[in-house]
Amino acid sequence: MEQLITLTKIVPPRPRPEVVPRQRLLEIFQELLDYKLVLVIAPAGYGKTASLIDLIQHIDMPACWYALSEVDQDPYRFLAHFIASIQHRFPSFGARSNAALQMVSTGRSNLEQLLTTMVNELYEQVDEHFVFVIDDYHLLNDHPDISAFISDFVQYSPETCHLILASRKLLTIPNLALLVARGYVGGLDFEDLAFQPDELQFLAMRNYGLTLTPEEAQEVCQLSEGWITGLLLSAQIKGWRMANRLRMIRAAGVDLYTYLIHEVLGQESPDLRDFLLRTSVMDEFDAELCEAIFEPEWCPPGKCWQDMVDMVVQHNLFVVRVGETGDALRYHPLFREFLQQMLIQERPEEERLIARRLADIYVARGRWEEAYHLYQRLDLPEPIAALIEQVGLRLLQSGRLKTVLRWLAELPLGMLEARPRLLALQGYALTLGGEVERGLACLNQAIEALTGSEPLVLAQALAHRSVAHRFLGNYSNSIQDAQRALDLLAAGTESAQSIHALAVRSLGLGYYAVGDLQASIRCLHSSLDLYKALNDQQNMAMVSMDLANSYFLSGQHHRALPLFEEALQAWSSLNNLVGQANVLNNLGVHYYEHGDYLKALDMLQQSLACAEQSGYTRMEAFALASMGDVFSDMQVPAAAERLYQRAYELAQQLDERFLVLYLELARAALACTGRDWGRAYTYLDAAGKLVLDKSSQYEWGLYRLAMGRFYLAQDNPEPAREPLEDAIHCFEAGGQLADAAKARLFLAAALAGLGDKDGAQESLQQALDQIALLQTQAPVLPVASLLKPALLKMSRQRETAGSLSRLLARVEEFEQSLPALRRRLRSSPLQEMMTSELEPPTLVIRALGRAEVWVNGRLVSNSDWKTLVSRDLFFCLLAHEEGLTKEEISEILWPEASLSQVRTRFKNTIYRLRSAIGQDVILFQDDIYYFDRTVDYEYDVEIFLQCIQDARQTADAEARIQAYERAVEHYRGDYLPEVDGSWVWAEREHLRRIYVEVSLELAQLLFQQGQINAALERCQQILADDPCLEDAHRLAMRIYAATGNRAAVARQFELCQKALHEEIAAPPSPQTEELYASLMR
Secondary structure (H helix, E strand, O other): OOOOOOOHHOOOOOOOOOOOOOOHHHHHHHOOOOOEEEEEEEEOOOOOHHHHHHHHHHOOOOOOOOOOHHHHOHHHHHHHHHHHHHHHHHOOOOOOHHHHHHHOOOOOOOOHHHHHHHHHHHHHHHOOOOEEEOOHHHHHHHHHHHHHHHHHHHOOOOOOOOEEEEOOOOOOOOHHHEEHHHHOOEOOOOHHHHHHHHHHHHHHHHOOOOEEEEEHHHHHHHHHHOOHHHHHHHHHHHHHHOOOHHHHHHHOOHHHHHHHHHHHHHHHHHHHHHHHHOOOOOEOOOOOOOHHHHHHHOOOOOOOHHHHHOOOOHHOOOOEOOOOOEEEEEEEEHHHHHHHHHHHHHHHHHHHHHHHHHHHHHHHHHHHHHHHHHHOOOOHHHHHHHHHHHHHHHHHOOOOHHHHHHHHHOOOOOOOHOOOOHHHHHHHHHHOOOOOHHHHHHHHEEEEEEEOOOOHHHHHHHHHHHHHHHHOOOHHHHHHHHHHHHOOOOOOOHHHEEEEEEEEHHHHOOOHHHHHHHHHHHHHHHHHHHHHHHHHHHHHHHHHHHHHHHHHHOOOHHHHHHHHHHHHHHHHHHOOHHHHHHHHHHHHHHHHHOHHHHHHHHHHHHHHHHHHOOHHHHHHHHHHHHHHHHHHOOOOHHHHHHHHHHHHHHHHHHHOOHHHHHHHHHHHHHHHHHOHHHHHHHHHHOOOOOOOOOOOOOHHHHHHHHHHHHHHHOOOHHHHHHHHHHHHHHHEEEHHHHHHHHHHHHHHHHHOOOOOOHHHHHHHHHHHHHHOOOOOOOHHHHHHHHHHHHHHOOOHHHHHHHHHHHHHHHHHHHHHHHHHHHHHHHOOOOOHHHOOOOOOOEEEEEEEEEEHHEHHHOOOOOHHHOOOHHHHHHHHHHOOOEEOOOHHHHHHHHOOOHHHHHHHHHHHHHHHHHHHHHOEEEEEOOOOOEEEEOEEEEHHHHHHHHHHHHHHHHHHHHHHHHHHHHHHOOOOOEOOOOOHHHHHHHHHHHHHHHHHHHHHHHHHHHHHHOOHHHHHHHHHHHHHOOOOOOOHHHHHHHHHHHOOHHHHHHHHHHHHHHHHHHHOOOOOOOHHHHHHHOOOO
């Protein structure tokens, strides 16, 4: 995106050699930098800018700078330069903030979301205190959006950022009183900035070789009120011994500055005076700009423009060097204002000529805001209109939506109607800004005026109107306009290609909305190819995602996945969190549809994090809804309901119609599962009101499917039949095979309930045929599980027995996998992020460090076990996943007991065990007793081992560290320390050996990642458990050596020697000895 940054505005000006350091002010500033916001308020000429330049030269802190002008009243321009200023000093900052700014400018986000992204990026990328100076803040004229942003930025930015606002007037920042009350604000005014007598004496001596007595300095300071500009002008005229003259000027009521500057200019040559007046039109100037704008005869004979620029600097005429090289000059604002007024008074036509040429130069250089500002000041509506026609669309594409709308609104009445291109641009801008009805009206008027002429402009307007129609749900009109635009276009120019790409994308999205997925895919492929030819990265990412969605909905998931990943890579390279959130949500849905629920939740959680970090509320809602779907299918209805509710509240707030509809239907399905018919009907009634116009065949199909499901869940198949048939028609017409298969399964169950066996078999067979065409059966398994009783009855029919049996086998696998999935989720990294969504397990088992069992949140006590052997039997069965016979259990627990004793003991023990933790936890089948792993349980040993497996399956070092840390956290001590017996000893040592290996590997990883303290801490924890473990001693020595701490290496070796001597009376191994010798060389 084009940011159009004026570099000279964000590079701190170079200090002028004649400016003397003022220690008093520096000390005041040092104290004020404890605050987050510092206000420097004083009239013009009190040295605000010079003092701040001096400050950033003398403080031990990085500094950012932003010099404002009237053009910066545009919020987008201000924010772009605000970000660029920080980025100029901290290059790692800004990528995500600029991406968020783009979303704000296109209406897909807001300032609050931008602020969230900016603050988070500052926290992550800038880890030191810094100063950020915004000079001439008064030029913003208290713009409400910018003022609100500054207020919020001060409240929420890291304490490392110290914002300094320099202004000629008091500021009206929102919540300023609150900021002051919280201790965020400090400041100084003109009395602090005013020169004191001792400072004036120092200045006079250093710069002018003049000695002032204390009395003289005191009098001059009093008469000038310490106004440094007046003092400097006085010095250039007659030195500071002009107290009588100053006194007379004040008594006569003459403006002191006007008098003094006239005197200064009177001392300069006519040529230099003319040059000063002419260059005052420019905000900044150099010899090249003078050459481009000024008449050749304006340059004095024998001189060049660079000579004149150098003369301004040599005469110390209130300029500062700006930019990286310092080649350009900027006048002091007060001096420039005076020069401009003189030029306007003396030669108004010349001033207009220079300003007009400067505006034209700005247009050519892409500095469009400055050009617009000058044209507007000159009251030149025709050049303004031409400028907007030339760059308006580029401004929209670079995110300047509000700028374009403001410029258009400021044109004279009647000009838009006379220029259909501008009217069409206004319509498109209004559409993108959310005022779609107004935008459509403008586009209609423009297209009527353009018909029959300018085919390229007409095609562009039609493509834009196609977007407006699609936003309003007028899909047929959208398709018609996009097709008309394509008919008008001829290949060739880049502009035609860009319009072609937009039109064919709009056509593809229109087909997607009406359910014609094959046509959508063809069009979106064509659009993607065009954007690739234009190397338009942003639109490539967007169309890749559109195309992936079409493939996905059509069931071609293998084609969708690489496109989603391509889009994610593009958005990541653009640092666009909003785009990443969108794609991650789609990837989450992809994995969900493939039955990989944990991977789906991982993607969705990342999507939610990106959305929250960027403030993208819309995608927060979609991610929450998708997570609700996953939990619903995992049969965790309470979590699904909470997620759906959170998503619904956001969707209502955003007026996101489709998502509101989807959530009404999702919550209705949950209510049906819970047999809460009243709530289900309420949700369905609300959904029905959203789809009555039937503008989307797909949405109507979803609603009718939900209605059929509602009736069928109440064992009322007759009214279920018609809506289910309606849904099937919608889905099959649109190519949504998975949805069609689900609807046919429901219809088969309904027809079976009506006694129509032939119809039920026919619908079932068609459903099975459609399922066979899907790349994965995962989407239909939850529905098939719900309909399992009806499907089992139909499985007796020979016609569908084979394929239905295979489907039911998959359903059985799906149902059996759910408890393990829920356990796996609790042991995954997602567990911490989803604590509020996950219900605790029914059974919590702890074997590491202490033997404990919790049932429904209650600890099973010794009195509940009755005897410890019943507890030991539980852990013994838990340790033998394959189960044990009664004889095997007796051999383990009562090896010396008689058969009659064993019979009695076993019967009592198994009874007490089941009484303590539940009858269904221990199962008996085929003469084997075993722990039922389908119950809802959590076991720390399994979590410990699973975390280690997770670590060893990832190549990402940080992910491996996190997994190992979770594993170590779950190892709270030896395995079943209270239990004795050979069956425990082997497992205890096995787990302990794994723990030590993992701890060492974790310490090594931390060391490799530069986390020195954490690595050493892990080594010390290992050695606290086993002081003789030489591997840990050696690793600690290597870590100390890497930090250059030879003394610590020696201490560690001595500790190793001591531990080995005390424990086993042996010296360190040769390996340890050799390492120590090599490290100490």
